[in-house]
Amino acid sequence: MNLRRLLLPLILPAVIALGCRDEQPPPAPPPVPAFTAPEGPPPSGTGLLLIVVDTMRHDIPGRRVANRSLTPNIDRLAAGSTQFSSYYAAAPWTAPAFGTMFTGVSPSRHEGGLIAPRENPTAGRMVKGFYLKSIRSDMPTLAEHMKQQGMTTGAVVSNPFLFPLLGYRRGFDEFDYSIAHRRADEVTERAIRWLNANGDKPFFYLVHYIDLHTPYDPLPAHRDIFDRPAGRMQRPFMMPFDEVMRTDFTNEERSFIRSLYDGEMAQVDRQIGRLLAALQRNGMADRTWVVLTSDHGEEFLEHGGLYHGRQYEDEVTRIPLMIRAPGGTWGAGNTIPATVCQVDLLPTLVALAGAPPKDVEGRSLLPLLTGASDAGGRCYMEAPMMRHHPDPRLSRHLHRHAFFDGRYKVIRSDDGTIYRAFDLLRDPGEKVRLPAMYPAVRKATAAMNRYRAMLRRTGPSTPSVDAVPLPADVQQSLEALGYTQ
Numbered sequence: 001m002n003l004r005r006l007l008l009p010l011i012l013p014a015v016i017a018l019g020c021r022d023e024q025p026p027p028a029p030p031p032v033p034a035f036t037a038p039e040g041p042p043p044s045g046t047g048l049l050l051i052v053v054d055t056m057r058h059d060i061p062g063r064r065v066a067n068r069s070l071t072p073n074i075d076r077l078a079a080g081s082t083q084f085s086s087y088y089a090a091a092p093w094t095a096p097a098f099g100t101m102f103t104g105v106s107p108s109r110h111e112g113g114l115i116a117p118r119e120n121p122t123a124g125r126m127v128k129g130f131y132l133k134s135i136r137s138d139m140p141t142l143a144e145h146m147k148q149q150g151m152t153t154g155a156v157v158s159n160p161f162l163f164p165l166l167g168y169r170r171g172f173d174e175f176d177y178s179i180a181h182r183r184a185d186e187v188t189e190r191a192i193r194w195l196n197a198n199g200d201k202p203f204f205y206l207v208h209y210i211d212l213h214t215p216y217d218p219l220p221a222h223r224d225i226f227d228r229p230a231g232r233m234q235r236p237f238m239m240p241f242d243e244v245m246r247t248d249f250t251n252e253e254r255s256f257i258r259s260l261y262d263g264e265m266a267q268v269d270r271q272i273g274r275l276l277a278a279l280q281r282n283g284m285a286d287r288t289w290v291v292l293t294s295d296h297g298e299e300f301l302e303h304g305g306l307y308h309g310r311q312y313e314d315e316v317t318r319i320p321l322m323i324r325a326p327g328g329t330w331g332a333g334n335t336i337p338a339t340v341c342q343v344d345l346l347p348t349l350v351a352l353a354g355a356p357p358k359d360v361e362g363r364s365l366l367p368l369l370t371g372a373s374d375a376g377g378r379c380y381m382e383a384p385m386m387r388h389h390p391d392p393r394l395s396r397h398l399h400r401h402a403f404f405d406g407r408y409k410v411i412r413s414d415d416g417t418i419y420r421a422f423d424l425l426r427d428p429g430e431k432v433r434l435p436a437m438y439p440a441v442r443k444a445t446a447a448m449n450r451y452r453a454m455l456r457r458t459g460p461s462t463p464s465v466d467a468v469p470l471p472a473d474v475q476q477s478l479e480a481l482g483y484t485q
């Protein structure tokens with residue numbers, strides 16, 4: 001283990017505490033893009049297509065590589081959509097984040113995907129294999145809400161974590177699940193088939209792409225398009241977590257790894273273009289809401305690590321969200337800078353389909369789409385993937401939660417011994433740690449404590465089911481994706 005990496009977080013806050021005084025006036029906030037109020041009420045649509053690109057970072061829409069757009073099709077979708085530029089995941093990895101998308105509440109309330117992997121206390125090491133809790137059966141799911149609105153529901157998903165036994169398929173008439181790492185072209189093929197068969201009825205359909213997830217291995221057409229030297233790295237790229245912690249990557253190597261991810265993004269973008277073209281061809285685009293988002297992002301060494309699952313910095317928790325109205329003109333081109341959260345997705349989608357549900361933690365973003373001003377959102381994040389590690393120093397780092405109040409972010413270990421705070425207005429890269437006694441940080445911490453108290457108060461009142469071991473074939477598939485290391 002690289003001790004420097006472990007000790008740095010302990011030393012830096014003290015250094016910054018000495019040098020940090022708010023003597024300078026705060027910088028002007030980034031310019032707010034002009035907002036054109038859409039004409040009339042939101043159009044009514046009979047279809048709702050939710051596209052979730054697993055592991056897609058917030059910097060993907062509009063990203064240019066080698067002087068060209070990485071995602072021309074997503075760019076086109078964005079131009080016809082309202083985008084949210086400060087949208088945050090509820091958790092840094094798939095299972096709890098999808099649980100929140102599917103229930104509209106924080107992971108500790110829906111419980112989907114909690115506890116993983118299981119530690120063997122006597123051997124003092126992790127046992128291979130995941131033991132996960134399912135989404136609580138008393139929580140209505142997104143697809144169930146859509147069924148209540150009279151919609152036919154379907155999904156094509158490709159992350160083994162979305163295992164039907166864990167409650168992710170509840171409410172879907174058809175849930176096309178595979179433990180295999182299905183490429184975007186196959187996922188799109190299945191999605192188009194479903195839409196052709198069901199698109200004439202009111203429908204809700206989820207398309208989930210897994211390509212961006214490790215191992216990074218773009219198809220030949222997208223493999224070498226950015227022509228990066230690899231250094232010691234190889235394709236497909238998937239270095240074990242412990243090895244990442246021991247490796248000092250050169251800039252060249254980091255750039256190579258990112259280019260593989262970008263190549264996979266280009267490959268997914270091409271398929272999203274195909275999917276949207278099929279929607280257009282079938283005449284469905286004029287009556288379908290299209291929502292594109294992700295479950296969480298991905299780190300490329302911005303804070304010394306790779307992948308996702310444990311981090312709360314923006315590269316992992318800030319993600320894209322764009323909403324295109326039927327016809328693609330209502331609200332087109334607007335970007336909303338208000339801080340909004342994954343718990344808001346369910347009430348928003350259900351509001352688009354009919355009446356917003358009651359008793360959810362988040363809020364419908366529909367008023368923001370129409371131009372309502374926002375008093376300032378805040379997002380709570382929790383449920384890291386590796387909550388246990390044989391090295392107690394690392395385990396402490398993994399056992400964390402976070403809160404973002406729209407300007408200040410606080411990341412804290414559950415036992416309070418690790419504490420990081422950033423001012424994202426002055427420091428969007430989250431490099432300068434602020435001391436806990438800094439007044440604005442204290443305010444954000446108090447708000448986080450109140451949020452956690454609310455979660456405890458409103459959390460499950462009955463014991464949940466025990467975590468269940470995933471079947472052997474699902475666990476094998478997870479290993480192939482880089483989990484259970």
Ligand SMILES: [Zn+2]
Pocket residue numbers: 054055093094095159295296
């Ligand atoms: Zn994911």
